[in-house]
Amino acid sequence: MSTAATISAEREHYLNKGYGIRSWLFTTDHKRIALLYLVTITFFFFVGGILALLIRLELLTPAGDLVQADTYNKLFSEHGQVMVFFFLIPSIPAVLGNFLVPLMIGAKDLAFPRINLLSWYLLVIAGIIMLHAMMVGGVDTGWTFYTPFSTAFSHTSVVEAGISIFIAGFSSILTGLNFVVTIHRMRAPGMTWSRLPLFIWAHYATSIIQLLGTPVLAITLLLVVFERVFKLGIFDPIRGGDPLLFQHLFWFYSHPAVYIMILPAMGVMNEIITCFSRKRIFGYSFVAMSSIAIAVFGFLVWAHHMFVAGISLYSALIFSLLSYSVAVPSAIKVFNWTATMYKGSITYSTPLLYALGFIGLFTMGGMTGLYLASLGIDVHVTDTYFVIAHFHYIMVGGAVMGYLGGMHYWWPKISGRMYPESWGRLAALIVFIGFNLTFFPQFVMGYLGMPRRYWQYPAEFQVLNVLSTAGATILAVGYLLPMVYFLWSMRYGKIADANPWNAVGLEWMTESPPPTFNFDETPEVTWEAYDYGRVPPQPREVAVEP
């Protein structure tokens, strides 16, 4: 081991190629840009997290007593905007995707390295504008900017927040564009479409949504800004506009945006479950095509956010039916992951614990989505805590679990170090318990009728709210732990070799951390994806038994 350490200390790789601040701010290396994103979104995750904790603290008691009503409204609005646009949407694609897409397909970099850097700068600029908006006036429109409240009634920094998200949208579009071109044009010899890791398929589907959906959000927010500044009548009925038009445009992007958040996490699942079951994926083509199906069907279901908004009976019926169509490919994925474990050789490593947690939480989030797609139930539970619980099960239970699972799985590749395994397992367990305690009571609360976005609430909901707040504090510990031990491992962690899990992806065939241009020689692929019959059956580095 000591020789390996010496060699890796001397070897030049992407991390030790330069040390100055300029070597980072002007880098075009996709791996360094991924780390720039990592730092940025981790910062915003904690900003959004602090806002969430303040929300939960306010809701500890039925009276509005911790903060003022206006402050509370800003807390949940900014929590949503920061978490959605500055953490969830960039999270897996811009960090793990950026780092791994070229490595997994055997390319030297993304197709447009400078555009890749530009997209990071756009996110940073957007983030600074958002932080400024939060400091000077805040935003109290909810993350949804519903009109005419946002255009004619709110007294807060709506324009600034709108511009910020407009810019962040371009960051997302450019990342998607880069991935689509890279996946089409830069695959190594032999890396056919049917041999692509499913992580790549998931990112391909995600990129298509980013490319096609985000411009609509950008236009919509621009119209909000125009109506607010120039008093045009687009959405405000007093000026001849149509408030429901806004909702259609907004959800046309923002429903598919849920798949921007969850598809990459599903992609991560395939890599982790196969590796720690030592199995090829069950039903490769069905899993790959289900990603595409989700991307396509995802564009046809937006008005299920509007069943009680005033759309016609028949459009409600059609959108309810179409919403079920998007549930089928999601179900296919869950069944295939389960089947992949069958007759495997399973190691309970940290990434696998996150993956199992993902399946559990995503299944519950998906199942409750079936309730919401059913018109009769939706009328009662829409805009209550039932919806809050549902989408947190998908976007936090699903997407964040996937992100953390992926971070642990590829941390040795990214940093060249191992994280402490037993701490990793402990954190995964804490996150799982804390998450369920936070959000499960919200399903009950919602069916009982507690509306969302309430600063004060009737006393009968208090017990459930206290449980939820208690869960949130546990969850906070669970999220802080990995940050602490990841930082610790960068200095004190065991040196990781090229392939600590004995995994089969191309990214494991180059050193950890990889050299700047990823591969010394362009690899030639002659095997199918997840060909676990080809490698030794055990991941070496997971020596700690539970």
Add this chain to the structure above:
Amino acid sequence: MDRLATLLSPLWPVEASTYAGNVDALMIFLLVVTGLVTIGIFILILVFATRYRRRPGHEPLQIEGSTLLEITWSAVPLFIFLIFFTWGALIFFQERTPPRGSAEIYVVGKQWMWKLQHEGGQREINELHIPVNRDVRLIMTSQDVIHSFYVPAFRIKQDVVPGRYSYTWFHATRPGIYHLFCAEYCGTMHSGMIGDVVVMEPAQYEAWLSGGGATGSLATTGQAIFQQLACNTCHRSDTQGRGPNLAGLFGKPVVLEDGRTVIANEDYIRESILNPAAKVVSGFKPIMPTFQGMVSEEQLNALLAYIKSLSQPPASVAQTPNLQSPGHEQQKPKVQ
């Protein structure tokens, strides 16, 4: 049953309308079906994770997949989803089709209160008194931002949108006091835009109606406004007016100058008052001035009630709703 209900009461909302029971039945069906499937998946994962854990001498078996299984686990869920869809759609259809002869109550949402107008002329803020066992239809609009009228005990919710009318209806089955919430975020005191729906026994409701101090029915108020604004100079009750005769108009098709035919519903009448040039009736000139900014939402509601009353036989104009529908149950009021 009662003990079970008491035991579940912190976890299950009270059912106080005919519709609520239908929603709950579907909810229980969903809970059972998705619960069983979810538990099934979790058990499989736990069994696989234990049974196929890494052990010396245990080699994994590489399986490519199975098209038959894939088709099965796509088709079976799809079939179950179609049941969810159909059942939910049937309930929704019921929620969207109020029975004929429902009592009508007008609702105006504003930041941050609910204003309610009864046909009998009674007006309330953040309190809605209604009789048990009677179909009640709400005609709702907002004078500022979007709100949402939500009564959890009835399982109904409908957004209230400025510039147009939206509708919901219910049939309360159980006297008591129930929460009325605003469910669409509407600004600073969104969480203060709450009230009570008071479901009363017919006798108590009668007492409440007569104690309300209403000076006349909503339609009569509307008639007064109609005259105040001099609408009656053009919209005369004969064929000589410069505007169409409004008697018998409501709910009927109207042929427009450009050849289109529209139904004279609430939205049409609203538009014709606020933006008369938008839809000009065939045979008339676009001479009517706009009343935008001159009538409040509540006055518009009164005008609507008046114009509707012109379509009814004179006897029923501005009558209080018939309270004694057959077969109602006697139950003690219960405060929720």
